[in-house]
Amino acid sequence: MSTENEGNEGTAAEAASSVPSAPPVPADAPQGPPGSTPPAPPQPDATAVQPQVSPAYDPATTPMAQVPAAPQPQSPPPAPQSAADAGWPPPPPAVPAYAHGAQGGGPVWGPPGQLQAPGAPRKRGAGGLVAAVVVAALVAGGIGGALGYWAADSNDSSNSSGSTTITASANPQDLKRDPGTVAGVAAKALPSVVTIDAQGGDGEGGTGTGFVYDKEGHILTNNHVVASAAENGQLTVTFSNGKKYGAEVIGRAEGYDVAVLKLKNPPQGLTPLELGNSDQVAVGDSTIAIGAPFGLSNTVTTGIISAKNRPVASGDGSGGSNSYMSALQTDASINPGNSGGPLLSAGGAVIGINSAIQSTGSTGQSQAGSIGLGFAIPINQAKNVAQQLIKTGRPVYPVIGATVTMDEKTGGAVISDQGTGGTDAVPKDSPAGRAGLKPGDIITKFNDTVVDSGPTLIGEIWTHKPGDKVTLTYKRGGKTSTAEVTLGERKGDS
Template sequence: MVAALVAGGLGGSLGYTLAEENDSGGSTTVSSSTSGGNVKRDPGTVAAVAAAALPSTVTIEAASSSGEGGTGTGFVFDKQGHIVTNNHVVADAVDGGNLTATFPNGKKYDAEVVGNAQGYDVAVIKLKNAPSDLKPLTLGNSDDVAVGDSTIAIGAPFGLSNTVTTGIISAKNRPVASSDGSGSKASYMSALQTDASINPGNSGGPLLDAQGNVIGINSAIQSTSNGGFGTGQAGSIGLGFAIPINQAKYVAQELIETGKPVYAKIGASVSLEDSTNGAQITEQGVGGTEPVDPGGPADKAGLKPGDVITKLDDRVIDSGPTLIGEIWTHKPGDEVTITYERGGKEHTTELTLGSRVGDS
């Protein structure tokens, strides 16, 4: 890939001083009044946030045993050498492939996958022979993020490592079912939407707030090439999606402790077809199983096949994927209120979420 870098002319007043022309016909020179390297960059500026965060981000190269793979991003999660990224970034290296992480200073480390969660699209890798001076990025609180808050994304778009882009939070709780286009199962999230420029290669990198706290993991973009959400080679159109860090932190900790993801569940099969009316419990489960698990959370809450779930707590549910994404923002054991329709009438019920270990 060749990146064509075009330098444009800058006009207007840039704080320069003009040397006076002498009478001998000598040349006129232009000198900068200050050197960029000496400018003080106050805390909270994009430059200051980027300078603090870049040393704790890595460019990840993953390749399968056959040599297929790609490039993504990750960030330092703890001092033990754990790096958080997307599952789709490291998926090629899960079964015996090659995995490396390169810091902005050029230091490159071999790494291994500690655990990966396909459904959440979160993975944790660990550096081999990790340095002792790792500085984990500070994790923020994604629940406190507001629409309009400033965002800073760091990644390696199209292989251009250590790239910084800026924007705002343009929406919250955006239901996203993303796929890498390889035919694998979709990942579901209730995402933070940002207009910071995100492209292939940004995946797995941190989405920061104006103070430099991680509020999300950049994971998907709206693609004009396939008309949907994905991680393919389409460019940014200003619609990027990040996994909220509160969810990603929980998933990462589970992966570090057990190597396997744990998903909250209601114990019912729902239709994944596009809809705006809610998430309908199917008449038949996957592979001929019961659509409502006998004795499971949905069964105990009185839900039945054909019921259409329209709300989970105060979140409007417009489809099956939206319901899955909202359920996965919770932990097993959480109590939620389900609003559903049956026979044209609206009902509510309380439900305690169950758990499922591992991807299936």
């Protein structure tokens, strides 16, 4: 799995991992032209023509953009099947697949599916997908307009016969919805959600999402959304009312894939979104996602919490480090451009930051679309990171001080024989060393959470703070033991 994504570090807390890139999700299968003449019914003595059955879809081998062959001209074509740092330094770079509207790879976690961050950086020329969506919308709008005109003309004709046409009131008051409804939550949250345009000095850039964090003008988003413009680029923030403001990066945390911006001239009356408690989220809870999928700002989608504590690793596709999270999984529709946007509870509180999506195959492209597998950074973790970035401008990562392998199917996080550059995998003065851990030990649990790999361990470690005491369960020589570890810290440059 993986995603954010849209950032990261080499060997994570002395662990390393690489993640594959994720591809784009295909559009719906083409439909027949409107108004086409249906085929004549077969004669009684004629042999019925059976539609051809396309071969079974294998997500590991079938290109995402490939549409199964249509059976017969008379039959509608079938729709395509869509498919931790244990210590430090961070893990090796991975190509991410983000939920941010840009080109580049995306976060990934485990075959055959690949996680793509909705919003990874892209070249300016990669706006084709967004353009395609806009064109499609215009075409659809033209058809809808024609149908609307025909309906209006029919009404006018009937009115001349004495019928009465009743039109809906244009009074905004009539559009108000109860606070507990999706429409009510969206209406309250949209003014505090922004679309972020990031343009780097080298021409790279992309579109992502963010939201108002406090009344001082801080905006919370993903690191991969703003990474391309963080040093010498340009950041523009657009509110739902169309007003634009320049912004600058206050701090970035690649490992967490979190970034904080500050509006250069913040308007009066900013309303921060309410932050919820992601630890109290339950599987099955309703979710609402807001973002700018493929550049379509102020898009609202709904779903549920599909799973919790989902290990996700992602990279920014630029040779940077990986990010790790113990993510909230949701089936709310999340696409490139949603990265950095809020995942809300049914009550309207932010419970996560949408960061990654999973795609089902590879077409050699870097975009991906929603197949109901989206991943969000729990807001409790993101809030801690944001507070640190606002305070110091630099992230702080909790570590156990042991280098672990990043193999996926090892039955746990295996402590390596050596650390980075031939150093000790478990320094004696590190938290793990003081707790008695040794190279070759296999960590199988972090507190009560089962650990099946190095990335899972790192994701769990990073949900805590330096100084927290945790219990590690590990195997050595076939024997299971536990160790109490006080997490250390490592300050990052970004």
